[in-house]
Amino acid sequence: MQIPRHLLPHDGRFGSGPAKIRPEALTHFVKHADLLGTSHRKPPVKQLVSRIRGSLSELYQLPDDYEVVLGNGGASLVWDMATCCLIENRCHFGVFGEFSRKFANAVSRADQLSTEIAEAAAGKIALPPAGEADSYAWAHNETSTGTIAPVERNYPGLILVDGTSAAGGTLLDVTTTDLYYFAPQKNFSSDGGLWLAFASPAAIDQAEQIAKTQRWIPDMLNFLLALDNSRKNQTLNTPAISTLLLLEAQLNWLDQLGGLSAAAERCAKSSGLLYHWAQHSDYATPFVADPAHRSPVVATIDLSESVDAGKLISILRDNGIVDVDPYRSLGRNQLRIGCYAAVDPDDVAALICCIDYVVERM
Numbered sequence: 329m330q331i332p333r334h335l336l337p338h339d340g341r342f343g344s345g346p347a348k349i350r351p352e353a354l355t356h357f358v359k360h361a362d363l364l365g366t367s368h369r370k371p372p373v374k375q376l377v378s379r380i381r382g383s384l385s386e387l388y389q390l391p392d393d394y395e396v397v398l399g400n401g402g403a404s405l406v407w408d409m410a411t412c413c414l415i416e417n418r419c420h421f422g423v424f425g426e427f428s429r430k431f432a433n434a435v436s437r438a439d440q441l442s443t444e445i446a447e448a449a450a451g452k453i454a455l456p457p458a459g460e461a462d463s464y465a466w467a468h469n470e471t472s473t474g475t476i477a478p479v480e481r482n483y484p485g486l487i488l489v490d491g492t493s494a495a496g497g498t499l500l501d502v503t504t505t506d507l508y509y510f511a512p513q514k515n516f517s518s519d520g521g522l523w524l525a526f527a528s529p530a531a532i533d534q535a536e537q538i539a540k541t542q543r544w545i546p547d548m549l550n551f552l553l554a555l556d557n558s559r560k561n562q563t564l565n566t567p568a569i570s571t572l573l574l575l576e577a578q579l580n581w582l583d584q585l586g587g588l589s590a591a592a593e594r595c596a597k598s599s600g601l602l603y604h605w606a607q608h609s610d611y612a613t614p615f616v617a618d619p620a621h622r623s624p625v626v627a628t629i630d631l632s633e634s635v636d637a638g639k640l641i642s643i644l645r646d647n648g649i650v651d652v653d654p655y656r657s658l659g660r661n662q663l664r665i666g667c668y669a670a671v672d673p674d675d676v677a678a679l680i681c682c683i684d685y686v687v688e689r690m
C-alpha cells in the first residue's frame with residue numbers, strides 16, 4: 329500500500345531510541361570533522377567535552393556544587409557503576425517497565441547489597457518504597473511503556489534517577505536528585521555509547537566513603553575515576569568523537585530553541601497531538617490511563633483488535649515511517665512513538681494522517 333506523498337512526514341524517524349538525528353547536526357559534524365581521528369587528550373577534543381559540560385550545566389541551570397560527569401558505555405553502564413560505587417548497603421527501587429527493572433536486577437545480583445522493590449504493572453508508575461536505605465532509584469521516563477514519574481526528594485538517601493529518555497525533553501529541578509543520568513541517543517539526538525550524569529556533592533561523598541572500604545571496583549565502573557577524568561574534560565578511555573559532536577550540535581540547537589522549557593513544550597505538543605487523536609479515534613486509545621503519567625516524550629497508543637499493529641507498522645515502514653513498534657517484551661497491539669525534541673510536531677501531525685489513511689484501507 330502506498331501512502332500519497334503529500335501526506336507523508338518530512339522525516340519518518342519516530343524511534344524511541346536510537347532516535348532521529350537532525351540533518352542539521354550532520355552539518356555541524358562535517359564542519360568539525362577534522363577532530364575525528366585526533367587525540368581525545370589534546371585541547372581540541374577536550375574543549376569539545378568542556379563545551380558539552382558547560383552547555384548541559386546551562387540547560388539545567390546546574391547548582392555550582394553539582395558536576396557533569398561522563399564516560400563510555402551508555403546508560404546501562406551507570407547501573408553497574410552505581411552498584412559498585414554509589415550504593416552503600418541498600419537501595420529501594422520503583423520498577424514500572426523494562427529499564428527501571430534492569431537497574432533493580434543489577435543491584436539484586438550484588439551479594440553485598442540488599443534491595444526492596446515496589447513494582448507497578450505496565451502503564452502505571454511505581455516509586456521506591458519508603459523506609460531506610462542509603463539510595464533510592466527509579467526512572468524519570470520509562471521508555472518501554474511511555475510513562476513519566478515525578479522526581480522529588482522525598483527520601484533520606486541518595487536519589488538516583490534514570491533520565492535517559494526524559495533528559496533534554498522534560499523539565500527537571502536537578503536539586504531533587506543526586507545522580508541524574510542519561511545517554512545521548514534520545515532527546516539529545518546523537519549516537520549511543522556514552523553516559524552523562526549530573527552528580528551532587530552527596531553522591532560524590534558517598535562514592536568516596538565506599539572507595540575507602542575493601543570493595544573491588546573495576547576501572548570501567550569506577551565513578552570516581554570517571555569524575556576525575558570528567559573534571560579534566562576527558563573520558564577514562566577513548567570516546568566516539570562523532571557522538572560528542574552530534575551531542576554538541578543538539579545542545580546548540582536546544583539553546584537557540586529557547587532552552588529546556590522550549591524543548592519540553594515542543595515534545596508535549598507532539599505527544600499531545602497523539603494523545604488527543606487517540607482519545608477521539610474509534611480504534612486507538614492512549615495506553616497509559618492516567619493522563620498525569622502519560623509521557624510527553626514517548627507516546628504509547630493501543631490499537632483495538634480490529635487493527636493489526638504489526639501489519640500497520642510494516643506498511644508504514646514500507647513508506648519510510650520507521651520504528652513505531654511497541655517495546656519488544658510488552659507484547660501489546662500498540663504503537664510507540666518517540667516525540668523527542670528533534671521531532672517536528674508537524675511531522676507527528678502528518679504521521680497521524682498516515683496512520684488513519686492506512687487503517688481505513690487495511
Ligand SMILES: *Cc1c(COP(=O)(O)O)cnc(C)c1O
Nearest residue numbers: 345402403404427471492493511
Ligand atoms: C534507552 C534507555 C536506556 C538504555 O540506554 P543505553 O545507552 O542503551 O544503555 C536506559 N534507560 C532508559 C530509561 C532508556 O530509555
